[in-house]
Amino acid sequence: DIQMTQSPSSLSASVGDRVTITCRASQSISNYLNWYQQKPGKAPKLLIYAASSLQSGVPSRFSGSGSGTECTLTISSLQPEDFATYYCQQSYSIPYTFGQGTKLEIK
Amino acid sequence: QLRLQESGPGLVKPSETLSLTCTVSGDSISSSGYYWGWIRQPPGKGLEWIGSFYSGGNMYYSPSLKSRLSISVDTSKNDFSLKVTSVTAADTAVYYCARQGTWNQFDNWGQGTLVTVSS
Numbered sequence: 001d002i003q004m005t006q007s008p009s010s011l012s013a014s015v016g017d018r019v020t021i022t023c024r025a026s027q028s029i030s031n032y033l034n035w036y037q038q039k040p041g042k043a044p045k046l047l048i049y050a051a052s053s054l055q056s057g058v059p060s061r062f063s064g065s066g067s068g069t070e071c072t073l074t075i076s077s078l079q080p081e082d083f084a085t086y087y088c089q090q091s092y093s094i095p096y097t098f099g100q101g102t103k104l105e106i107k
Numbered sequence: 108q109l110r111l112q113e114s115g116p117g118l119v120k121p122s123e124t125l126s127l128t129c130t131v132s133g134d135s136i137s138s139s140g141y142y143w144g145w146i147r148q149p150p151g152k153g154l155e156w157i158g159s160f161y162s163g164g165n166m167y168y169s170p171s172l173k174s175r176l177s178i179s180v181d182t183s184k185n186d187f188s189l190k191v192t193s194v195t196a197a198d199t200a201v202y203y204c205a206r207q208g209t210w211n212q213f214d215n216w217g218q219g220t221l222v223t224v225s226s
Contacts, residue, residue: 001170034212036154043203043219044154049212087154091211095169096156 002026002090006099012107013078021073021102023066023088032092033071035064038101039084047086048073080106109133111204111217118223119198125191125222129204130184137162137182142207145178145189147200148219155200157189159207194224 003026013019023033031051036044046055048064051071061076075082083106088099115127129143136143144159158168158178168176172191180187191198201221205213 032210034210036213043216044213045216046212046214049208049214050210053210055212055214089154089156089212094167095171096159096211098154098156100153 001095002029002093002097004088004090004097004099006086006088006102008102009100010103010105012105014107015078015080017078019075019078019104021086021088021104023071023073023099025069025071025090025092028068029090029092031067031071032090033064033066034089034091035062035073036087036089037082037084038087044087078104109206109215111206111215113202113204113217113220115220115222117221118225119194120226121195121224122193125189125194125198125224127189127202127204127220127222128186129188129217130186131206132185134206136180136185136187139206142211143187144205144207144213146203146205146213146216148203149197149200150221157202160187196224198222199224 005024007022033051035048038044047062052064063074086102110132112130119125142159142161145157160166175192177190201219203219204217206215208214
């Protein structure tokens with residue numbers, strides 16, 4: 001199985017901050033990397049697919065980059081509604097695996 | 108508008124079988140050309156992919172669950188089902204169904220349903 005490791009596991013930031021979350025894979029996954037946002041009691045919401053493609057309807061302050069074994073999710077200017085948990089997922093090979101999550105909290 | 112809705116018992120006894128159904132509206136499982144899947148999330152923990160299928164016949168299961176898992180499709184009802192046999196407390200989780208896009212991303216999710224394994 002491909003192991004996905006996110007860093008940091010938690011992060012405190014303020015509205016307006018620029019935030020970056022990193023996801024590392026235990027082997028190359030090309031650009032088969034997806035990012036999700038999850039709020040308490042809700043289903044995950046797809047933000048970014050194929051490492052850098054913005055899902056329809058997702059604000060442009062979210063962006064993704066990278067390939068191979070390391071990808072990043074960047075939020076250019078945090079908004080109050082962005083405080084949530086973020087997960088990466090590799091879709092390169094089965095079993096699909098997720099990172100452990102990054103909890104983004106208000107400072 | 109695509110909508111997925113999970114349904115099934117919220118409480119299952121240990122050693123019994125967990126059965127859930129995902130009803131899809133706004134898209135056709137049989138003709139959409141997409142894969143569809145199940146993902147679960149134990150309380151307070153991360154996400155775990157369970158399995159995915161294509162209505163044309165391809166079925167993929169998580170190796171860790173494969174011996175206890177089956178996914179079936181009812182194209183006449185436009186729904187698909189999950190069965191997990193011999194459940195234990197470790198199978199307690201919120202179970203989600205989702206549509207899988209062309210990059211194997213999960214682009215549309217059901218709201219999820221909590222299944223508790225307890226006597």
